[in-house]
Amino acid sequence: xxxxxxxxxxxxxxxxxxxxxxxxxxxxxxxxxxxxxxxxxxxxxxxxxxxxxxxxxxxxxxxxxxxxxxxxxxxxxxxxxxxxxxxxxxxxxxxxxxxxxxxxxxxxxxxxxxxxxxxxxxxxxxxxxxxxxxxxxxxxxxxxxxxxxxxxxxxxxxxxxxxxxxxxxxxxxxxxxxxxxxxxxxxxxxxxxxxxxxxxxxxxxxxxxxxxxxxxxxxxxxxxxxxxxxxxxxxxxxxxxxxxxxxxxxxxxxxx
Amino acid sequence: xxxxxxxxxxxxxxxxxxxxxxxxxxxxxxxxxxxxxxxxxxxxxxxxxxxxxxxxxxxxxxxxxxxxxxxxxxxxxxxxxxxxxxxxxxxxxxxxxxxxxxxxxxxxxxxxxxxxxxxxxxxxxxxxxxxxxxxxxxxxxxxxxxxxxxxxxxxxxxxxxxxxxxxxxxxxxxxxxxxxxxxxxxxxxxxxxxxxxxxxxxxxx
Numbered sequence: 001x002x003x004x005x006x007x008x009x010x011x012x013x014x015x016x017x018x019x020x021x022x023x024x025x026x027x028x029x030x031x032x033x034x035x036x037x038x039x040x041x042x043x044x045x046x047x048x049x050x051x052x053x054x055x056x057x058x059x060x061x062x063x064x065x066x067x068x069x070x071x072x073x074x075x076x077x078x079x080x081x082x083x084x085x086x087x088x089x090x091x092x093x094x095x096x097x098x099x100x101x102x103x104x105x106x107x108x109x110x111x112x113x114x115x116x117x118x119x120x121x122x123x124x125x126x127x128x129x130x131x132x133x134x135x136x137x138x139x140x141x142x143x144x145x146x147x148x149x150x151x152x153x154x155x156x157x158x159x160x161x162x163x164x165x166x167x168x169x170x171x172x173x174x175x176x177x178x179x180x181x182x183x184x185x186x187x188x189x190x191x192x193x194x195x196x197x198x199x200x201x202x203x204x205x206x207x208x209x210x211x212x213x214x215x216x217x218x219x220x221x222x223x224x225x226x227x228x229x230x231x232x233x234x235x236x237x238x239x240x241x242x243x244x245x246x247x248x249x250x251x252x253x254x255x256x
Numbered sequence: 257x258x259x260x261x262x263x264x265x266x267x268x269x270x271x272x273x274x275x276x277x278x279x280x281x282x283x284x285x286x287x288x289x290x291x292x293x294x295x296x297x298x299x300x301x302x303x304x305x306x307x308x309x310x311x312x313x314x315x316x317x318x319x320x321x322x323x324x325x326x327x328x329x330x331x332x333x334x335x336x337x338x339x340x341x342x343x344x345x346x347x348x349x350x351x352x353x354x355x356x357x358x359x360x361x362x363x364x365x366x367x368x369x370x371x372x373x374x375x376x377x378x379x380x381x382x383x384x385x386x387x388x389x390x391x392x393x394x395x396x397x398x399x400x401x402x403x404x405x406x407x408x409x410x411x412x413x414x415x416x417x418x419x420x421x422x423x424x425x426x427x428x429x430x431x432x433x434x435x436x437x438x439x440x441x442x443x444x445x446x447x448x449x450x451x452x453x454x455x456x457x458x459x460x461x
Contacts, residue, residue: 055260058315062260062304065319068289088308091289243257 014152018215023152030150031102040204041108042079047199048210053146054081056248059241060143060174061085063252069093070140073164075129076100076147080109080118086141087118097134099127100147129157134164141165145174149220158233165255171235177242177249178222184245192217223249263303263314271311276372283366285309290359293322297329307363324355340368 013020016030045053060082066072072086077098086096098113100106103126110124127133129144129151142161151157161171179185192214200210221229223240226249230238235253242249274280287307294303304318328336328351336345342364346353353360379387417425424432 055257055264058260058264059257062315062317063319067291067320085313088310088313089289089306091308 016212016216018219041105042112044200044203044210047203048196052244056174056243056250057081057085057145059243060145060172060250061089063241063250064141064143064170064172066090066141071138072096073132073134073139073142073161074098075127075132075142075144075161076150078105078109078146080113082143082145083109083122084113084116084118087113087122090121092121095121095123097123097125097139099125099129099132101126101128130160131156132160132164136163137166138164139166139169141170141172143172143174145172146176148173148175148226149216154221155229155233158230158235162234162255167255169255171230171251171253171255173226173230173251175226175249175251176217176220177226177246180242180246184247188247223251226251259316263316267312267314270314273370273372274311276374276377277370278373280366280370281309281311284311284363287359287362287366290324290356291318291320291322292360292363293318293325294333295325295327296333297327299330305363322355324353324357324359326360327352327354336364342368 011022011024014023016025049056064072064086066086066089068089068091070090071094072090074080074083074086074096077083077100080098083096083098090096098106098109100109106124106126113119113122125133129147130153142165144157144161148154148157158171165171179188193211196210196214197207200213201207204210220226223242223246227238227240230251230253234256236256238251238253240249240251274284284307288309290307292305292307294305296302302316304315304322306313306315306318326333332345332348332351336342336351339345342361345351346357375387375391378390382390413426416423417428
């Protein structure tokens with residue numbers, strides 16, 4: 001008979017912020033974070049980024065090259081910022097799928113989009129980025145904005161995204177990254193570990209989730225590492241654009 | 257990123273204005289999915305316009321082919337924006353238009369026909385009673401100002417033409433021009449007559 005404690009000890013670990021946790025527990029812990037912040041997610045995004053997240057997302061849409069009639073998958077779509085814009089661009093002949101592993105975020109996103117009259121060409125799917133429940137060669141564009149760092153097996157997720165993309169389709173990964181300027185990095189560290197948890201405490205009464213946010217950003221691969229991961233997963237012509245001094249980077253790869 | 261931010265601000269303002277016209281957004285819906293590229297030559301700038309039922313989306317770059325590309329210097333683009341005779345501006349040699357020009361002309365037409373219901377916007381902030389009072393007051397002021405301006409123009413023209421005699425009056429000028437026209441016609445007739453007599457003399461000789 002196998003000893004469960006021994007089995008747990010043998011299980012590979014992954015990072016959850018600065019902690020090491022068994023791989024099987026990361027998704028659950030990330031889910032707890034997002035259940036906690038879902039209700040005030042948009043407000044916190046505006047407060048913590050000073051509204052800059054809207055510009056980062058705008059830039060993502062500009063680079064996506066989405067056209068009328070395209071099929072778009074917005075993974076970790078959360079409250080639906082990108083989905084809303086994509087829905088308007090692809091029109092009634094296109095389709096946008098807002099996928100999120102977290103049902104609280106998905107509900108907030110769905111309600112918000114419906115309240116704004118976005119319906120008809122949008123579908124909401126609760127899905128794990130590592131095992132996307134879509135056919136091969138199905139989407140023209142796949143985006144994942146501020147979601148990849150929360151995925152346990154990033155390589156599996158990238159391969160899954162490659163699988164569902166049509167040949168010639170584009171993957172856009174918008175994610176926090178590493179600032180290029182050491183001085184900016186220092187200021188950003190102070191901001192992340194002092195102001196972000198404090199703002200989280202004051203607005204959502206949850207400083208831990210925002211401490212996790214800051215820690216998970218530091219544990220996420222930097223620009224070049226993520227680019228190499230995308231190339232390894234099978235993407236071609238992988239490029240990235242630094243925004244706000246490299247605090248955020250947008251990676252773009254094409255399925256051959 | 258700065259240009260993206262700037263365009264986001266312009267887009268928000270523009271779409272707010274478009275929402276004040278009840279017909280603009282349904283007309284823009286017909287252009288949904290079209291991409292218009294505007295390339296300014298001096299200074300070198302590029303702007304992409306994507307109309308939809310929600311308004312206009314402005315982008316500094318767009319990684320998909322445009323349906324219509326307008327290339328012109330900044331001065332011509334400004335002239336195009338302000339002129340009512342847009343087709344005349346589009347035919348100028350420094351302006352080039354590639355692709356489906358109907359998309360651009362349709363968009364220009366929608367923007368030109370805008371009739372903003374500013375009273376509705378004010379009523380959202382001040383309420384219907386205050387808006388009616390304010391709108392009535394503003395309207396009477398605008399009427400007074402426009403009548404005042406027209407009256408001032410007329411009085412000034414009368415003074416300069418009739419009283420100070422600094423300028424020739426319009427009617428006086430018209431009469432002089434009519435006399436000159438008559439004189440010119442008479443001269444032409446005389447010239448033709450002389451020519452006829454000269455040729456008759458030559459043939460007799």
